[in-house]
Amino acid sequence: MSEAITMSSSRPKQRIYAHLAEIASALGHPHRLELLELIAQGERSVEELAERSGLSIANTSRHLQILRRARLAEPRREGKRMLYSLISDSEVITLLGSLGRVGERNVAEVERIISSYFRARDALEPVSRDTLLERLHGGSVTLLDVRPADEFAQGHLPGAINIPLAELDAALARLPKDTAVIAYCRGPYCVLSYEAVAALRLKGREAYRLEEGYPEWKAAGLPVEA
Amino acid sequence: MSEAITMSSSRPKQRIYAHLAEIASALGHPHRLELLELIAQGERSVEELAERSGLSIANTSRHLQILRRARLAEPRREGKRMLYSLISDSEVITLLGSLGRVGERNVAEVERIISSYFRARDALEPVSRDTLLERLHGGSVTLLDVRPADEFAQGHLPGAINIPLAELDAALARLPKDTAVIAYCRGPYCVLSYEAVAALRLKGREAYRLEEGYPEWKAAGLPVEA
DNA sequence: TGAATATTCAATCTATTTGGAGAATGATTG
DNA sequence: CAATCATTCTCCAAATAGATTGAATATTCA
Known part of the structure; x- marks a missing residue:
């Protein structure tokens, strides 16, 4: 049996997929998709993001940490504020667009x-x-x-x-x-x-x-x- | 304050994001990314997928249900087998490609x-x-x-x-x-x-x-x- | 130091992952 | 048609991970 080969239990692939899964997980919460939409307009502070998304500051910060660990967004300090922006905005926006297209095409209710x-x-x-x-x-x-x-x-x-x-x-x-x-x-x-x-x-x-x-x-x- | 408007707490958007988040969550596990890679080659039974991914049948089936609920994959029955395939293969493959590109670009270890x-x-x-x-x-x-x-x-x-x-x-x-x-x-x-x-x-x-x-x-x- | 911002912590609640046992479904055979 | 088999799905239980809030802790500015 060529199982050991066919099974594709390969290290490098699995390490890559672990990272890609982390990115996908970070997109896997409605609040974070909304935060990304807001951040995509330009850099924004935690407070502004909390206000516009309707989340508590602590929760917003928590979600931002997740986007940060997944390398989708990154903060820079300006005085007392932390201003978040997308990391490769156009790649990330393309990814979000592609996600939307799959939703529109495959999920009947989204299309509706x-x-x-x-x-x-x-x-x-x-x-x-x-x-x-x-x-x-x-x-x-x-x-x-x-x-x-x-x-x-x-x-x-x-x-x-x-x-x-x-x-x-x-x-x-x-x-x-x-x-x-x-x-x-x-x-x-x-x-x-x-x-x-x-x-x-x-x-x-x-x-x-x-x-x-x-x-x-x-x-x-x-x-x-x- | 125009918060009620600015806050963008809009129903339709949130319902759409809930669905898109479900799709993203479905991509948010390394095993499911690997299953998708296998399914993308053509339709395949649960047993074959379990064998090639190295997962138990029960676990494979569970993961497939998640891909199914997210409308990424769909089974058809052939005799006693359930053959899974991607739902809009080219859209889904584009999405996976875009996910990979963000990973390669933003996550240093992936690039490495x-x-x-x-x-x-x-x-x-x-x-x-x-x-x-x-x-x-x-x-x-x-x-x-x-x-x-x-x-x-x-x-x-x-x-x-x-x-x-x-x-x-x-x-x-x-x-x-x-x-x-x-x-x-x-x-x-x-x-x-x-x-x-x-x-x-x-x-x-x-x-x-x-x-x-x-x-x-x-x-x-x-x-x-x- | 005090005020403003953001993060982390502790606590709670909910959801996900997993293997194993067993139920459900459909095919096959006597 | 009943009995049996193969395949897939569901449920259970335990472990792990995620979401949310309010309180406590940094960090910077004035």
Whole structure:
């Protein structure tokens, strides 16, 4: 029997798989996926991450340690704060994108949530990156970033206007009335842009949602403004 | 405070992340990564998987249930056997590839194992898919599949000769003496082809390792033979 | 030193891994 | 059709690992 060989009980492979499993485990908790989405916008302190994710500070810190040990994120100290960022942002964002694609394709409920919430029938069908580039080139379109101001400040799509979702009603005047609006936010599962589009449509504006967010744009190597 | 909005405590997102976390958790154990590598060669029964992974049947079955609930693999019944296969093989293989790339890039020890074991200095530097295609086109190269015969039978690269690693010494005659050999096996971390190359070089043959395996080739949409 | 941030600890609760025993399912045979 | 066999799944029990909170402990700044 060639079992000893066929069995592939090889040391180097198993050591590699042990590390890869640690990375996958680190992605294996909803809170950590959300933390990664937040960190992907730019470096952020533990306190901010706790506030935006709704977790306690201690728990946030604990989760961050796990991301850190798996080499997905890394902190740097700035005064009393620890600012976390992704380690190879574009590789990590690609990995998260791939995870999402498997979910959308293989898990019926994910597909259901996406098509019922993020891709409403009619004209809410999201705009792809290529379509956006085309329409920006054509001219008459306003690109709207609805993330909080500090996330916008750390990087955004070239030419985008920042109006955080909470201020959208008050700041409507800053959006040209006669051009279509394309809104984006943190990523494919972030609902800020979805809600912005709904709100704008209620006001009679022509609005669409970009199907990806700032991190994916940046990971694709497209130019960003800071 | 716009916390309720900024906090992104949105239902649809959290439901999606719960599913994605389940998928990631399913990848979060070395044994399951190895099972996936085996399943990626083609459908396989619980017994075969247990034998090749070195796990007990009960444990193998348990792990397979987890892959099943995460919608990464699926069984079909054939007589008394349950044959497991990947659900969207090319998406799943892409995900595994992306996981591997993050590991190679971010985890120093993974990079170390790979370059010391899989990429020995000199001429053992692995051959890329493009190089393979080029050299196949050029003619004088023998493509060698060193996986077990049943895996070969379920699909292999066009024109490949199958000599399972265990039989390599005995079957040396089947390899043309004057052309270089490029060997491949189950995937980037599979050691069969590595050992085949080492063995062939001991016999004075010119041999190289393809840096990817059959599943990656197939997932890339390239033609396969069965 | 005191205030602000982040990490670690202790405690608790829950989930995962594993082998072994046995149940369930489907094939085979008398 | 019953009896038997092969294969897979489930349940059990013990060990291990993970998640969460509040309290205690660093670390830095003023």
